[in-house]
Amino acid sequence: MNNRLRVLRAERRWSQAELAARLGVSRQTVNAIETGRYDPSLPLAFTIAREFGLKIEEIFQPE
Amino acid sequence: MSEPPLRPGCEDVASPADARNRRRANVWLFATMALYLGASATVRWRAGLPAFVPWAAITVLLGMAVATVRAYRRFLRGADELVRRIQTDALAVGFSVGAVVGLAYPLLETLGAPRLGAAAGFVAMMLAWGLASWLGARRYDGGS
Numbered sequence: 001m002n003n004r005l006r007v008l009r010a011e012r013r014w015s016q017a018e019l020a021a022r023l024g025v026s027r028q029t030v031n032a033i034e035t036g037r038y039d040p041s042l043p044l045a046f047t048i049a050r051e052f053g054l055k056i057e058e059i060f061q062p063e
Numbered sequence: 064m065s066e067p068p069l070r071p072g073c074e075d076v077a078s079p080a081d082a083r084n085r086r087r088a089n090v091w092l093f094a095t096m097a098l099y100l101g102a103s104a105t106v107r108w109r110a111g112l113p114a115f116v117p118w119a120a121i122t123v124l125l126g127m128a129v130a131t132v133r134a135y136r137r138f139l140r141g142a143d144e145l146v147r148r149i150q151t152d153a154l155a156v157g158f159s160v161g162a163v164v165g166l167a168y169p170l171l172e173t174l175g176a177p178r179l180g181a182a183a184g185f186v187a188m189m190l191a192w193g194l195a196s197w198l199g200a201r202r203y204d205g206g207s
Contacts, residue, residue, distance in 0.1 A: 025143040026077045032145055032203040041144050 003060045006034040008052050022051050081146065084138035091131040098124050145203060153195035161188025 009019050009030075016034075020027045025044065032038035033048075039060075040048065049056045077085065102120040109117045139150055165184020172178055179186075 020078070024078075026081060026146060028077065028200075028203060029143050029145040037203045038145055038148075044144060 001039045001060050002036070002063055003033060005030070005048065005059060008054075008059065009034075012052075019051075023047055077146070078143070081138070081142050084134070084141050088131070088134040088138040091127070091134040095124070095127045095131045098127055149196065149199035149203065153192050153199055156195035157188045157192025160191035161185065164188075 009016070014022075016027045016030045020030045023030070023044065024047075029038065029040075033040055045056050045060060049059055052059065098120075102117075102124045105112065105120040106117045139147060142150070161184045164187035168176065168179065168183045168187075
C-alpha cells in the first residue's frame, strides 16, 4: 500500500516522534509506515486520518 | 524533514512506557535464567545441603518464572501494534523451532548426537525467539 504520510507530516512540520506521540504508537511504527514496510491496522489508519483531518483514501492508496 | 536514525530498544524509538516495560521484562527474564542456573547447581549438588534448600530454590524459581511471564504480558499488552506483530511472529518462530528440536533431538541423541537432555528444546526455543525478535525489529527499521 502506498501512503502520503511523510509528505503530510512534513507539511505540518511534525517530527516522527511528535506524530508517534499524537497517534499513541512508537516512532518505529511511524517510520515503518512511511517507508512502506508496514501497513497499519484499520483502527490506526482511522486515527491517522483523523489526526490529519483527511479521509483514509486521501492518505493510503492501494498499489 | 530528515529524522535521526532509529536505535531499536531506545526510548526515542519506543514510547517511554514501552521501553520501560521491555526493560522490566528483560530484567525478569535474565534474573530467572540466572536463578535457573543456580537452582540447577543446587539440585545437582544437594548432598551437602539441608533438605529444604533445593525445594526452596525451585519454589523461588517458579515464582520468578511467573513474574517474568507477567512482565512480558504487560509489555505485550502495552506495546503498539507493530511491536506486537514482531513479537507474535517471533513467538511463532520460537515455538516452532522449540517443538521441532524438542521432538527430533532425542531421536538424534539415540543415533549418537551429543547428549543435551530435556533442555534442548527449551534452549532452541529461547534462542530462536530472541533471534526472530532481533531480526523482526530490524526488518521494519531503516530508511528513516
